[in-house]
Amino acid sequence: MASPHLYAAGVQEMSAATSIWKVVLSLVFVIAFIPACLWLMKRFQLTQMKLGQSDIKVVNVQSLGAKEKLMLVEVEGERLLIGVTAHSISHLKSFPSHGTSFASMMESADRERSVVGKNQETDS
CATH class of the missing domain: 1.20.5 (Single alpha-helices involved in coiled-coils or other helix-helix interfaces)
Known part of the structure; x- marks a missing residue:
C-alpha cells in the first residue's frame, strides 16, 4: 500500500x-x-x-538613395513626376495619362532635357 x-x-x-x-x-x-x-x-x-x-494613385516609385525617390503619381487623369526627399517634394514634369511605362516617360524626359541643353549651347 x-x-x-x-x-x-x-x-x-x-x-x-x-x-x-x-x-x-x-x-x-x-x-x-x-x-x-x-x-x-x-x-x-x-x-x-x-x-x-483615392483620386491620387501612385503609379510607380524609383528609389534614388536612402531618402530620395522619384514618384510617378496620377491625379485627375494627369501623371506627375515628382522628386521626394526628406525635406521637400518637387514637381519635375507633367505627362498626359495614356498608359505609357515609367521607363519610357523617363527616356522622353531625358531626351527633352538633352534637346534643351543643346539649344542652350547653340544660343551661347
Whole structure:
C-alpha cells in the first residue's frame, strides 16, 4: 500500500507539471496572437483603402538613395513626376495619362532635357 505521504508528493508533482504546461500553452497563445492581430490590422487597412478609392494613385516609385525617390503619381487623369526627399517634394514634369511605362516617360524626359541643353549651347 502507498502511504499518504507518497500520494501527496505525486499529486504535487502532477500539479507542478500541469502548471508548467498551462504557462507554456499561454505563452504559445500570446506569441501566436500578436502576429495574427498585426495581420488582421494590415488586412483591415487595405480594405479601407480600397473602399476609399483615392483620386491620387501612385503609379510607380524609383528609389534614388536612402531618402530620395522619384514618384510617378496620377491625379485627375494627369501623371506627375515628382522628386521626394526628406525635406521637400518637387514637381519635375507633367505627362498626359495614356498608359505609357515609367521607363519610357523617363527616356522622353531625358531626351527633352538633352534637346534643351543643346539649344542652350547653340544660343551661347
